[in-house]
Amino acid sequence: MLSREQNDMLTQTDAGTPMGEYFRRFWQPVALVEELREADGPPVRINIMGQELVGFRDTKGEIGVLDARCPHRGAHLFFGRNEECGLRCVYHGWKFDRHGNALDLPNVAADSNLHKTVRTRSYPVREAGEIIWAYLGPAASKLPDGKLPEPPMLEFTRVSDSHRYVTKQRFDCNWAQIIEGDLDTGHFSFLHMPAPSVTSAHHTHSQADEQRLRWMRDDPMPQFDVLEHEAGFVAAAARVADGQKYWRMTQFLLPTHGTGPSTLPGETYHGFTIVPISDTSCWCYVYSWNPDRPLGEEERAKLDAGFALVCERDENYLPVRNVDNDFLIDRDEQNHRTFTGVKGLAEQDSMIQHSQGPILDRTKEVLTETDTAVVRFRTKMLKGASDLANGEEPVAPSLHHLFTARPGSWLASADMTVDDVMQARFGDPLGRVRDG
Numbered sequence: 001m002l003s004r005e006q007n008d009m010l011t012q013t014d015a016g017t018p019m020g021e022y023f024r025r026f027w028q029p030v031a032l033v034e035e036l037r038e039a040d041g042p043p044v045r046i047n048i049m050g051q052e053l054v055g056f057r058d059t060k061g062e063i064g065v066l067d068a069r070c071p072h073r074g075a076h077l078f079f080g081r082n083e084e085c086g087l088r089c090v091y092h093g094w095k096f097d098r099h100g101n102a103l104d105l106p107n108v109a110a111d112s113n114l115h116k117t118v119r120t121r122s123y124p125v126r127e128a129g130e131i132i133w134a135y136l137g138p139a140a141s142k143l144p145d146g147k148l149p150e151p152p153m154l155e156f157t158r159v160s161d162s163h164r165y166v167t168k169q170r171f172d173c174n175w176a177q178i179i180e181g182d183l184d185t186g187h188f189s190f191l192h193m194p195a196p197s198v199t200s201a202h203h204t205h206s207q208a209d210e211q212r213l214r215w216m217r218d219d220p221m222p223q224f225d226v227l228e229h230e231a232g233f234v235a236a237a238a239r240v241a242d243g244q245k246y247w248r249m250t251q252f253l254l255p256t257h258g259t260g261p262s263t264l265p266g267e268t269y270h271g272f273t274i275v276p277i278s279d280t281s282c283w284c285y286v287y288s289w290n291p292d293r294p295l296g297e298e299e300r301a302k303l304d305a306g307f308a309l310v311c312e313r314d315e316n317y318l319p320v321r322n323v324d325n326d327f328l329i330d331r332d333e334q335n336h337r338t339f340t341g342v343k344g345l346a347e348q349d350s351m352i353q354h355s356q357g358p359i360l361d362r363t364k365e366v367l368t369e370t371d372t373a374v375v376r377f378r379t380k381m382l383k384g385a386s387d388l389a390n391g392e393e394p395v396a397p398s399l400h401h402l403f404t405a406r407p408g409s410w411l412a413s414a415d416m417t418v419d420d421v422m423q424a425r426f427g428d429p430l431g432r433v434r435d436g
């Protein structure tokens with residue numbers, strides 16, 4: 001349970017708020033590369049953390065991210081012309097390059113000082129993992145070591161295009177309850193289960209899946225271990241499984257990266273990164289990657305249609321089953337086939353996270369042992385934000401190597417500790433992938 005003040009601090013990310021300033025120390029995803037593929041193509045609106053920005057790819061193929069409002073009289077540059085290495089406001093023709101320099105101010109006298117002083121704010125940009133990332137924090141000169149961090153080295157950004165799938169989806173609730181839903185891996189025992197009346201004869205899971213489902217159904221109270229490090233933590237949950245233990249390990253990486261915990265060695269990994277749009281909406285960038293092989297056509301088609309962490313979406317990346325249509329809950333399906341009556345694992349998560357309200361009221365909860373990782377997440381985020389508010393810069397943004405980490409599951413003998421299991425599953429105490 002949090003106090004009202006703590007809940008506000010956790011959930012609010014506009015500029016000037018403690019969490020908003022903390023978020024701005026980290027690179028944020030602002031668009032998919034596919035949205036800005038073409039040089040001199042149409043600009044895109046980028047609304048994140050209460051800020052209105054505009055993105056464009058200039059004539060040379062370089063990306064610019066600028067404040068959306070033209071400094072003259074505030075026209076939105078989304079309607080601007082992307083021409084000859086700059087974005088021109090169509091109201092009176094002011095034009096800016098990707099660094100925010102004014103290239104042309106047609107309604108300003110030639111001898112005016114404005115030609116020297118007018119500029120607009122631009123933000124550092126990188127492309128990694130088919131995502132465009134921007135840095136909205138202070139200038140390098142204001143950071144302790146005098147340089148900007150680089151974007152996080154998440155493993156999906158380091159494999160070739162053929163080995164990954166990347167997209168995004170919009171949610172209409174606060175960002176933090178989505179992360180908490182991912183860390184609370186105990187909910188699988190209910191939320192993602194077949195209806196209690198369904199026997200194996202009636203559905204199509206493989207025998208291995210069937211076994212995993214049974215372990216999860218039979219033990220709704222997994223035991224959690226949290227392995228903390230400077231850039232996040234591993235949340236490991238162990239269930240009793242026919243005299244052994246079935247472990248599911250998920251990675252939380254600061255400030256908003258999460259993963260799916262079910263992957264076995266050789267299978268495809270799934271993860272996501274959230275960026276708030278406002279305090280009651282966010283973009284969730286979702287990705288799947290397989291370090292060992294390219295993703296096949298069939299696997300891609302499945303992801304396109306909504307699979308694993310990906311919702312079924314329309315051409316604007318809006319989920320088809322969403323809060324406005326009650327996630328198309330089918331009560332007959334709920335009675336006879338699935339526990340929720342909602343189609344899709346990602347939609348089942350989304351349904352329940354939206355149902356907690358636009359901003360979950362954490363002053364009114366009754367938490368249990370299975371909320372261990374959720375509590376640790378809140379503590380870590382609140383500490384990061386308040387330390388920064390007290391002048392202590394976070395170290396995580398520059399610890400890139402700690403972000404190359406895998407989630408996954410493992411069946412282990414009952415006496416193995418979490419450290420043994422991490423070693424057995426990943427060959428590393430924190431699931432990190434060594435360079436090589």
Ligand code: FES
Pocket residue numbers: 070071072073074075089090091092093094
């Ligand atoms: S408002 Fe953009 S040029 Fe006037």
Ligand SMILES: [Fe+2]
Pocket residue numbers: 181187188191192349
């Ligand atoms: Fe879930």
